[in-house]
Amino acid sequence: MIDVCLLGTGGTMPLPGRALTSLLLRYNGHTFLVDCGEGTQVQIRKSGFSMHDIDVILITHFHADHVTGLSGLLLSMAKSERREKVTIVAPKGGTEIIRCLCITAPAMPFELEIKELTEMKERFELYGLIIDAVEAEHSVLCYAYSFTLSRKGRFDAEKARTLGVIVKDWKLLQNGTSIIAGGRTITPEMVLGAPRKGIKVTYCTDTRPLPRLTELAMDSDLLICEGMYAEEDKLKMAIEKKHMIFFEAAKTAHDANAKKLWLTHFSPALDDPQSYSDYIKAKFDNSLIPNDLEKIELRYT
C-alpha cells in the first residue's frame, strides 16, 4: 500500500487557502517528499504525516516555489529528533544550490546525501520503491518522477510441495532467496508466477507535455500532473511559459492509460479551479481537481 497526500495545489506563489504544490508518499514506514516550496512544512503538519519520517526529498527543479521551504523543513526535522540520513534527489547542480538555500541551516544533526541527476532518464531504488526520473521541458532543468512498488508473482504452494520445499522455507523463496530441497537448488522463479501489477504514482510538474513523460506515466494508478492554466485559449501562454493547460494534462493521462488524474500547480490567477471539474471529466473521466491535502491510499489491485 502507498499513502499519497498532495500537500498543496498552487503554482508560482503561496496564497491564503492554496499552498504550493508538493507531494508526500508513504510506503512501508518510509516517507518521500517531492518538492518543498514556502509553507510545505506547515502543510505536512496539517496532513497528519510526520516530517520526522521523511527519508527522501525529490526536487523537480530550482524555482523558488518548489524549493524555498527546504531549509525550514530540514530544521524542523532536526527539531523533531530526526537523526537518520536524509537523501535529496535533485537536478544537476543541486548540491551547490541546496548549500546556498540552506545557508541559514548550516549544520544538521543528520547526514544529508544529495544525489544529482545527470541523465535524461534515470532509474534507481530507494527504500523499496523504484523511482524513475525523466527530464521534463521547462524554463530550467526539471524532472518528473514516477514511483513504482513492484509486486512479485503469486506463490505456487502446490508446486513448492511437489518440489519438496518445507513450509518454513516458503518465505525465503517468496522473498527472492534460493533454497536447497531434496538435494537440489530451488530458485524463486520455480515457485513464483509472473510478476503482478504493482502500484505506480507519477508526478509531473512544471513542464510542457512530452512523449517521454507520457511513457513515464504509462499505466500509473495515479498521475499527478500540472495544469497551470485551465482554458484552452491559454495554450499560447502555456507554451511560452513552459506549462500545460488542463486539456494537455488530460490528454497525457489518456495517452498514458493512467487510472486517475489529479491536476495541480494552478496559476494564482485561476480563482476557482474546481469550476472546471465537469470540463476536465469530459476530457478524462477519472479526473479530479483536488484541494490542498487531498489524500488517497493506493492498494494492489
Place this chain on the structure above:
Amino acid sequence: MIDVCLLGTGGTMPLPGRALTSLLLRYNGHTFLVDCGEGTQVQIRKSGFSMHDIDVILITHFHADHVTGLSGLLLSMAKSERREKVTIVAPKGGTEIIRCLCITAPAMPFELEIKELTEMKERFELYGLIIDAVEAEHSVLCYAYSFTLSRKGRFDAEKARTLGVIVKDWKLLQNGTSIIAGGRTITPEMVLGAPRKGIKVTYCTDTRPLPRLTELAMDSDLLICEGMYAEEDKLKMAIEKKHMIFFEAAKTAHDANAKKLWLTHFSPALDDPQSYSDYIKAKFDNSLIPNDLEKIELRYT
C-alpha cells in the same frame, strides 16, 4: 499616523494557525517590513496590506525563521508590478547571505539596495521615519529596531503675525524653511514651539533583555517584544537560548515607559499563549498577547 500589523506571532517554525513573527508598518504611503520568514508573503495577503508598496525590508538576523521567505516575497513583489527600488537593512554580512537565499530569484525588475549595519547603534531616516537599530544579544548577530515619526512644535501664529510674516509663508516655516519678512530672516525656531511627542514603535526579537534595548524602546507607543517562553521557570532555558521569558518582556516595557506591549515569537511548545493574558497584565498593565495579524493605528497624542 502609522498603521501597524503584526503578521505572525510564532518563533522557530511556522505552525498551522501561527505564522512566523514579522511586522508591517505603513506611513505616508510607504510600507516597512521587519523580518520575512517562511509564509510571510501569505500573511501580507491576509493582512490587506499591499506587498507592492513595501519600500524597506529590515532583517533582525539570519536565522531561517526570520528570512527564508525573502526570495518568495521579492518574486511576488516583482509579479505585482513593483518596479521601484527596495531597500533591505540587514546585519553585517547580509549582502552575501541574501544573494545566497535569493539564488532561485536571481534577477529582479527593481533595484535592491542592501544596507549593512556595522555599528552597535545606528540611526538613519527612510521615507520620513527615523529608524534606530541597536545590536541585540542573540546566538548570532541580531538587531532590534525602533521607528520614530517625529512631530514639530506647534506653530505660533500670533508670533508670526508680530514678526510680519505673511500667511502664504507660514507653510514654509512649518516645513523648516527660513524666510525673509520685514527685511530680516525669520527662522522656523522663531515661530515653532518645542518639538512635540511623535509616534514610536519598537520591535525587539530575538534577544536577551539589555539596558540598551530598554533605552531603544524608551517612551515607545508600542513595544513589540519577544516572549519565547511564558513561565518564569523557563528562565534558564531563555538565558541559554538567548531569548526572553514573558516577565522579562514586561519588565522591559515597564522600564522603557512603553505605552503598550505586544508579546510575540512564541515557542512552538507554547500551545496557548493567550492563557497567560492575566498573568502578563499583572506584570505590565497595557500588555497584549496578540493573535497573528493583530493591527493598530497609532496617532499623535
